[in-house]
Amino acid sequence: MLSDEGVVGLIKDGVIEGAVEENVGPVSYDLVTRSFYDRTGSHQSFDLAPGDSVFVACEEVINLPSDLSARVLLRNSRIRQGLSLDAPVYFPGHRTRVFFRVTNVSARSIYLNRSKGIAQIVFDRVDGTVMHPYSGAFSDEFDFSGLASYEDVYKSEMRELDRKADEIKGMEKRIYERTITLFAIFAAIFTLVNVNAGIAGAGSSSISVLAIDLSIVGGFSALVGLAGFVLEVENAAAKVAPLVLSIVAFAAAYFV
Structure with a gap:
């Protein structure tokens, strides 16, 4: 896992686009919310009811080299608030805006907006050579596309x-x-x-x-x-x- 010095280096090298050094933590970077997405479209704020989920798009775009992967983690304060987070592991070679999904597992509504952070991203060096960098359906995804080409597979399930x-x-x-x-x-x-x-x-x-x-x-x-x-x-x-x-x-x- 990269330290704050390594994360600052990623920002300078353009691996994390749209980032600011003030958001760098000891071993992570605090993501900035761009918008929220549900079935009705895009929102600048969202009142998340108990049991409901919403997708979050971040301001930051990552462009991972062949020796680096990334993971999105929920901030400690949000865990205590009653949120849970689901996000993919971003593989080497993946270039995309950062997206994740949060679910309200508490018994009360949680108001979300762009001004308060939700998640952080950490970066891991990959040992060895990656022979097949990521080139899947969600590569170069800068606007939220939902399930994309996986929808038909999920429909059968x-x-x-x-x-x-x-x-x-x-x-x-x-x-x-x-x-x-x-x-x-x-x-x-x-x-x-x-x-x-x-x-x-x-x-x-x-x-x-x-x-x-x-x-x-x-x-x-x-x-x-x-x-x-x-x-x-x-x-x-x-x-x-x-x-x-x-x-x-x-x-x-x-x-x-």
Whole structure:
């Protein structure tokens, strides 16, 4: 890792463009914020809500030689404030404006503006010869370009995540459906036993007992069918069959 003397030398040699020596620390350089980027565009200040992220573009442009790499680190004061930072390792041969992303991991909003520093950059000498300097999609990136050519790759991964999420939601619905069905069956059995025991003691006719039993079965079947519609169960038979059974049971109870 380069010392302050080495970092000052990088500024003089044009490795760090747009830099001022006053921002040089013992082993780092304090980056100056140029603008903030989210889905709506560029901003000069940003109110970062809990859990949200924003990209930060810096005033400084780095032009790394073949024996130097760079890393962006969050300032200690910002760590304590509740920010986290994600940034790439800048490889030898990379020429770009410095970009990074910050996320609010605290429980309150954090106001960001250009006047207060967020991150610092440190430089490391590379041992040996770099045979293939960086020439990737983000080389010569001076205006924020988002995911650039990597977007299609990430889209396929995001579709796979969406599919897994849909599978989990489907499993959750099936669990709820089966739980309600089992509950309705046990509740119906318990109700039938208790009602039949009470009616038998009262000396009611078998026709009356049958009518009451059919009504109980119809009621619980309707409950299961309605639950299927509320939970948006995909299997149509699982939703319709209980309702059909309910109608048949109520009709039979009426005509008994």
